[in-house]
Amino acid sequence: MRRRVRALGAMAMVLGTACEGLQGPIGERRDVPPERGGTLELANYSDVRSLDPAVAFDQTSIPFLQLLFTPLVDYAPDGRIVPLLAERVDVASDGLRHSFKLREGVLFHDGQELTADDVKRSIERALDPETPCPSPSFYASIAGYSPFHDGVKDPAGKVAFAPHLAGVVVEGRYALRIDLSEPDATFLPALTLYFLAPVCRSGGSKYARDWNSAPCGSGPFRLQEWSASREITLRRHDGYFDPGLPYLDGIRWSLLVRPLTQRFKFEKGELDHLRQLHANDLRAYRGDPRWQPFAQWEPAKGTEAVFLNTQMPPFDKVELRRAFAAAVDWKRVVAAQPDAVAATQMLPPAVAGHDPGFVGQTYDREKALAHMRRAGYPFDPATGRGGYPEPVTFVAPTDTAMVENFAPILQQQLAKIGIRMRIKQVSYPAYLAETSRRNRVALGYGGWSMDFPDASDFFEPTLSSDAIQEEETQNRAFFADSEFDALLKRAHHELDPLARAAMYRRCEEIVRDQVPWAIGFHQRWYELVQPYVHGYAVDAKHTEDMRAVWIDAGARTSGRDLLAVMRPWGRR
Amino acid sequence: MDPRALRRFRSHRGALIGSAMVLFVVLVAAFGPMVFGLDPLTSDFESGRGAAGEPAGPSAAHWLGTDSVYRDELARLVYGARLSLVIGVAASALSLLIGTTFGLLAGYSQGRTIGPGVLGVSLDGIIMRIVDIGLCFPFLILVMAIGAALDETTVGTVLVVLGSTSWLGTARIVRSQTMRVRDLDFVTASRALGQRTPMVLVRHVLPNVAGTLIVLGTISVAQMILAESALSYLNLGLPPPTPSWGTMLLEGQRYFAGAPWLLAAPGVAILVAVMGFNLLGEGLREALDARESPP
Numbered sequence: 099m100r101r102r103v104r105a106l107g108a109m110a111m112v113l114g115t116a117c118e119g120l121q122g123p124i125g126e127r128r129d130v131p132p133e134r135g136g137t138l139e140l141a142n143y144s145d146v147r148s149l150d151p152a153v154a155f156d157q158t159s160i161p162f163l164q165l166l167f168t169p170l171v172d173y174a175p176d177g178r179i180v181p182l183l184a185e186r187v188d189v190a191s192d193g194l195r196h197s198f199k200l201r202e203g204v205l206f207h208d209g210q211e212l213t214a215d216d217v218k219r220s221i222e223r224a225l226d227p228e229t230p231c232p233s234p235s236f237y238a239s240i241a242g243y244s245p246f247h248d249g250v251k252d253p254a255g256k257v258a259f260a261p262h263l264a265g266v267v268v269e270g271r272y273a274l275r276i277d278l279s280e281p282d283a284t285f286l287p288a289l290t291l292y293f294l295a296p297v298c299r300s301g302g303s304k305y306a307r308d309w310n311s312a313p314c315g316s317g318p319f320r321l322q323e324w325s326a327s328r329e330i331t332l333r334r335h336d337g338y339f340d341p342g343l344p345y346l347d348g349i350r351w352s353l354l355v356r357p358l359t360q361r362f363k364f365e366k367g368e369l370d371h372l373r374q375l376h377a378n379d380l381r382a383y384r385g386d387p388r389w390q391p392f393a394q395w396e397p398a399k400g401t402e403a404v405f406l407n408t409q410m411p412p413f414d415k416v417e418l419r420r421a422f423a424a425a426v427d428w429k430r431v432v433a434a435q436p437d438a439v440a441a442t443q444m445l446p447p448a449v450a451g452h453d454p455g456f457v458g459q460t461y462d463r464e465k466a467l468a469h470m471r472r473a474g475y476p477f478d479p480a481t482g483r484g485g486y487p488e489p490v491t492f493v494a495p496t497d498t499a500m501v502e503n504f505a506p507i508l509q510q511q512l513a514k515i516g517i518r519m520r521i522k523q524v525s526y527p528a529y530l531a532e533t534s535r536r537n538r539v540a541l542g543y544g545g546w547s548m549d550f551p552d553a554s555d556f557f558e559p560t561l562s563s564d565a566i567q568e569e570e571t572q573n574r575a576f577f578a579d580s581e582f583d584a585l586l587k588r589a590h591h592e593l594d595p596l597a598r599a600a601m602y603r604r605c606e607e608i609v610r611d612q613v614p615w616a617i618g619f620h621q622r623w624y625e626l627v628q629p630y631v632h633g634y635a636v637d638a639k640h641t642e643d644m645r646a647v648w649i650d651a652g653a654r655t656s657g658r659d660l661l662a663v664m665r666p667w668g669r670r
Numbered sequence: 671m672d673p674r675a676l677r678r679f680r681s682h683r684g685a686l687i688g689s690a691m692v693l694f695v696v697l698v699a700a701f702g703p704m705v706f707g708l709d710p711l712t713s714d715f716e717s718g719r720g721a722a723g724e725p726a727g728p729s730a731a732h733w734l735g736t737d738s739v740y741r742d743e744l745a746r747l748v749y750g751a752r753l754s755l756v757i758g759v760a761a762s763a764l765s766l767l768i769g770t771t772f773g774l775l776a777g778y779s780q781g782r783t784i785g786p787g788v789l790g791v792s793l794d795g796i797i798m799r800i801v802d803i804g805l806c807f808p809f810l811i812l813v814m815a816i817g818a819a820l821d822e823t824t825v826g827t828v829l830v831v832l833g834s835t836s837w838l839g840t841a842r843i844v845r846s847q848t849m850r851v852r853d854l855d856f857v858t859a860s861r862a863l864g865q866r867t868p869m870v871l872v873r874h875v876l877p878n879v880a881g882t883l884i885v886l887g888t889i890s891v892a893q894m895i896l897a898e899s900a901l902s903y904l905n906l907g908l909p910p911p912t913p914s915w916g917t918m919l920l921e922g923q924r925y926f927a928g929a930p931w932l933l934a935a936p937g938v939a940i941l942v943a944v945m946g947f948n949l950l951g952e953g954l955r956e957a958l959d960a961r962e963s964p965p
Contacts, residue, residue, distance in 0.1 A: 377924065502910070509910075
């Protein structure tokens with residue numbers, strides 16, 4: 099028996115209650131009918147390396163993928179998972195069979211019709227063992243994944259790969275079925291990502307690096323020109339399946355534009371959206387009430403922390419880890435940073451399961467001193483005697499807020515309980531290499547930003563035993579806790595959202611008590627659009643959502659003087 | 671100092687201004703911490719923030735305001751002076767030591783080969799080719815590469831890196847001076863009397879290139895201060911929370927719109943120190959070089 103969109107409904111319930119308001123399009127606050135035409139001007143301080151959805155998975159590329167490609171399902175602004183390329187999704191009651199009825203008449207950018215065969219081809223292309231897909235394991239629950247992606251060894255030791263992914267079955271021109279080998283509550287959330295989004299037949303059934311220069315999908319925009327490291331221009335896809343969208347004629351995206359330059363361009367009306375702000379500029383815009391109708395905080399999607407290596411001295415002693423967590427007053431540490439919100443739990447506000455009422459790690463210096471005593475390192479703050487005898491080195495990448503704004507305060511606060519912390523700045527590649535190896539770094543900068551708004555995406559890669567590897571592990575604390583691991587496994591397969599939520603709450607309690615991370619703060623983004631830009635929304639998974647943006651051309655033309663007046667500093 | 675040189679030095683306005691600036695920096699570095707009695711490493715959270723959330727501005731408690739993590743800017747500036755001077759002087763000394771040694775050896779052995787016939791090699795040639803290769807790399811790039819490769823940065827490693835990479839120019843200048851001096855009569859005479867080469871170099875050649883070394887050393891301090899600041903500015907210098915002018919410049923840059931003094935204070939400090947040593951070096955050069963400024 100099938101229950102239509104059972105999982106979708108369940109997911110919606112959890113997200114709907116747990117997510118901090120994914121705020122509606124800023125432009126909706128102004129009651130003006132949508133207008134067609136115009137080119138949206140955007141900028142980014144980093145570069146785009148790839149626009150192939152099977153391999154691109156960085157914050158710069160994803161906004162482009164969102165405009166060029168269409169996944170089967172997507173997150174609605176209210177946090178529900180809804181069909182997108184699919185017209186309907188049916189999930190069997192056991193959670194194993196997912197049936198997709200595709201929209202009919204959907205056209206790729208090259209004019210060809212998108213069918214179920216294209217969906218299957220694109221899925222197999224992305225999960226092919228030769229494709230450098232960064233996270234194929236998101237889809238490891240698809241039946242036949244292992245023989246297709248990892249291969250099967252024959253008695254002679256030769257590895258043979260299945261020619262097709264058995265769990266993906268085409269049932270008609272517009273009908274597709276995906277069978278899972280085990281219930282997986284993260285399957286649909288992972289399906290909202292762009293890895294498996296259908297690509298044109300020019301993309302073939304095997305990944306080819308060259309195709310990256312001419313990416314072709316079924317999204318609301320198509321690639322017009324890609325001037326490497328300078329600019330990417332997108333044009334409206336006239337064959338987009340939603341006849342109302344997009345409103346814009348095109349989007350011009352300048353690359354490698356420094357935040358300060360972006361600010362100046364925004365002030366001159368040469369940019370229509372501003373997100374990459376220096377803290378100082380952020381304060382200026384926030385302090386100006388005239389900009390408030392055109393600005394918003396994006397809900398925090400990441401958590402910044404300090405990892406404490408549970409397998410290395412001195413933090414192999416849980417009491418010392420607890421002392422560390424209790425000694426740091428994160429509210430004070432981040433008080434001067436408007437884009438940082440002190441955190442007490444791992445899950446950020448944008449992720450289902452975040453509970454504003456949860457009592458997590460809290461600052462209490464007396465408790466910290468008691469933990470130091472229990473750890474065997476009593477410290478007398480009056481005389482400065484005692485404490486942990488050796489300095490502990492904190493490793494962090496250079497040029498990060500953690501090093502510049504926060505680590506010096508951590509250092510002072512830890513000194514008050516007898517832990518002498520040394521700060522070691524290294525390049526980002528060196529940081530990744532050092533901290534991801536066993537027995538190399540006892541203390542360092544940690545944290546995680548979500549791939550999709552599900553708690554599993556936070557706990558599993560960062561703190562599960564399965565994530566521990568000798569090299570390149572994301573579990574930098576090398577934390578291994580049997581109860582924690584068992585909870586994660588059960589929650590991964592549990593389809594009852596309330597039961598899942600309870601399991602992840604217990605995971606939060608374990609993190610609070612065992613302190614593999616001293617949880618610091620949630621980083622959030624402040625963003626502005628020009629007064630003539632409408633329909634802008636924050637994407638539930640990633641950053642901006644430009645799909646429904648439109649421009650009030652008249653206001654844009656006449657608005658230059660207004661912009662000059664609205665500078666939050668200088669001429670008024 | 672030769673009275674005529676001293677007279678030339680006193681009449682050189684730039685030299686006097688430079689001397690005053692250097693003296694000021696030295697006095698601040700030596701006595702500043704005692705006079706101001708402030709801690710450069712401790713945050714004063716009570717100092718609060720400005721109206722727009724920027725670091726607090728100058729006040730009675732904090733004459734130059736506080737930085738992004740509520741530490742006294744003046745205290746950090748004063749301790750930064752101490753650090754800059756220590757690194758500048760020590761790195762220059764190391765640079766002079768290495769450069770002078772190689773310059774003396776190269777200049778004195780110029781035109782002579784070691785070994786038989788065509789197989790003979792010239793010590794001067796070897797040293798100068800090393801210098802040529804070293805000079806192919808821009809100084810700061812070389813220093814940055816070594817700085818980035820170091821596992822841990824301390825005052826010692828910074829001054830060793832700076833000193834050991836900046837001797838090339840010194841060696842070349844000392845070589846040319848040595849080549850000039852070694853053919854003078856008194857050096858020839860000392861050799862004829864049987865004095866050994868090291869003695870000739872130390873007793874007769876070195877004192878005659880000392881004026882050049884003083885000038886080079888003075889200007890080198892300015893370069894070392896600048897290089898240390900550049901390293902710190904690029905996050906390749908001393909780790910936080912060490913108060914370095916370069917690091918302060920980097921931190922202040924982010925607040926230049928709301929708290930420009932955080933950028934101006936270390937900027938002016940670097941300017942005063944570097945200009946002071948440069949003017950002093952220039953004055954010394956003119957005072958010690960009788961050909962350019964006859965008595």
